[in-house]
Amino acid sequence: MVQGSPVLEIALDKIRENSARVLQKCKEKNIDVVGVTKGFSAMHQIVSAMVAGGIQGLADARMENIIEMRKRHFTNPITLLRIPRLSHVNIVVRYADSSINSEITVMKALAEAAQKMGRVHQIILMVDLGDLREGVLKENVFSTVKQIIQIPGLELIGLGTNMGCFGGVLPSVNNLGILVRLRQAVQEYLGIGLNILSGGATSSLLLVENNTMPKGINQLRIGEGILLGTDTTNNRIIPWLHQDTFRLRAEVIEVKNKPSVPIGEIGQDAFGNIPEFEDKGIRKRAIVALGRQEVYVEGLIPLAKGQKVLGASSDHTIVDVTDSQYEINIGDEIVFGLNYAGLLSASDSRYVKKNFITGENYGS
Numbered sequence: 001m002v003q004g005s006p007v008l009e010i011a012l013d014k015i016r017e018n019s020a021r022v023l024q025k026c027k028e029k030n031i032d033v034v035g036v037t038k039g040f041s042a043m044h045q046i047v048s049a050m051v052a053g054g055i056q057g058l059a060d061a062r063m064e065n066i067i068e069m070r071k072r073h074f075t076n077p078i079t080l081l082r083i084p085r086l087s088h089v090n091i092v093v094r095y096a097d098s099s100i101n102s103e104i105t106v107m108k109a110l111a112e113a114a115q116k117m118g119r120v121h122q123i124i125l126m127v128d129l130g131d132l133r134e135g136v137l138k139e140n141v142f143s144t145v146k147q148i149i150q151i152p153g154l155e156l157i158g159l160g161t162n163m164g165c166f167g168g169v170l171p172s173v174n175n176l177g178i179l180v181r182l183r184q185a186v187q188e189y190l191g192i193g194l195n196i197l198s199g200g201a202t203s204s205l206l207l208v209e210n211n212t213m214p215k216g217i218n219q220l221r222i223g224e225g226i227l228l229g230t231d232t233t234n235n236r237i238i239p240w241l242h243q244d245t246f247r248l249r250a251e252v253i254e255v256k257n258k259p260s261v262p263i264g265e266i267g268q269d270a271f272g273n274i275p276e277f278e279d280k281g282i283r284k285r286a287i288v289a290l291g292r293q294e295v296y297v298e299g300l301i302p303l304a305k306g307q308k309v310l311g312a313s314s315d316h317t318i319v320d321v322t323d324s325q326y327e328i329n330i331g332d333e334i335v336f337g338l339n340y341a342g343l344l345s346a347s348d349s350r351y352v353k354k355n356f357i358t359g360e361n362y363g364s
């Protein structure tokens with residue numbers, strides 16, 4: 001690989017500490033934490049940091065990542081976090097212990113695959129409580145549960161739900177309370193005990209902190225909080241976690257003073273959008289060797305005060321450095337923090353090198 005930048009720096013100790021803190025906070029409320037690895041393409045160094053922080057259960061949305069974790073000899077229980085494809089049932093049963101599900105057809109196929117391998121595959125039935133992504137509607141939970149428990153090769157271990165994703169619906173005492181009551185009803189009317197109530201992702205942590213998590217919710221699936229110390233759905237920084245866990249460095253290849261409004265008739269930009277510009281006069285602009293081919297540029301935030309991303313094309317990102325707290329010259333690096341979307345893209349980009357940092361060795 002070509003040396004130098006762009007490079008994603010990863011502070012493994014801070015991720016380990018975030019894992020331990022989230023685990024501790026949830027444990028106090030009898031909630032188990034599943035570490036979600038999809039945000040960083042399940043890079044084994046980061047998975048190890050989560051596990052070193054005490055995380056046992058792991059979960060990912062992609063079979064490629066789950067298979068990679070098994071190849072790296074992680075023996076932890078792993079959950080597939082995207083409802084399985086019919087065409088994947090064999091590898092799902094082979095590599096994952098459990099999966100989240102909402103389709104009986106798929107569950108029957110998982111069961112068949114499991115029986116052929118002499119295994120039992122664990123099912124978390126997803127219930128859609130309003131976010132309108134995956135899951136059966138609550139009025140269909142009984143009939144679905146009745147079907148699942150009759151299928152040999154499957155073990156129904158719990159109910160789960162997902163919030164704050166498609167519909168942006170916030171987890172609440174009300175909607176998570178429905179999950180708790182559904183479990184009670186399944187126990188009462190069908191005589192079926194369910195061990196796990198999986199009450200969502202990072203956005204559900206707020207209820208743990210506020211002491212309003214309905215009793216009975218005993219699992220959360222946490223990615224963003226552990227990785228970035230943020231909770232995008234609730235638009236907040238989680239004050240008891242580290243935020244300086246990932247940073248992206250890119251090298252400056254041009255610095256020039258230029259007008260802030262392009263000169264000439266405006267057509268579409270390279271991505272088919274019609275750009276608009278505010279006239280701020282002449283500005284000092286730095287171009288870094290980083291573009292949309294490398295990362296999702298909207299997910300980057302320059303860390304130095306007074307620097308602002310103006311835009312990007314496939315190979316170039318333009319940063320206004322007129323008011324930068326540091327002088328920027330050719331060959332310098334601009335350092336960016338990342339949000340979840342930025343992290344997803346940078347961790348999976350083959351053009352972005354990865355530098356794993358431990359100990360105090362994490363400069364600015």
Ligand SMILES: *Cc1c(COP(=O)(O)O)cnc(C)c1O
Pocket residue numbers: 036038039061081082162200201202203221222223224225
């Ligand atoms: C991605 C995902 C999570 C983790 O979400 P974070 O916001 O990163 O904590 C949890 N559950 C499911 C089903 C997911 O797809």
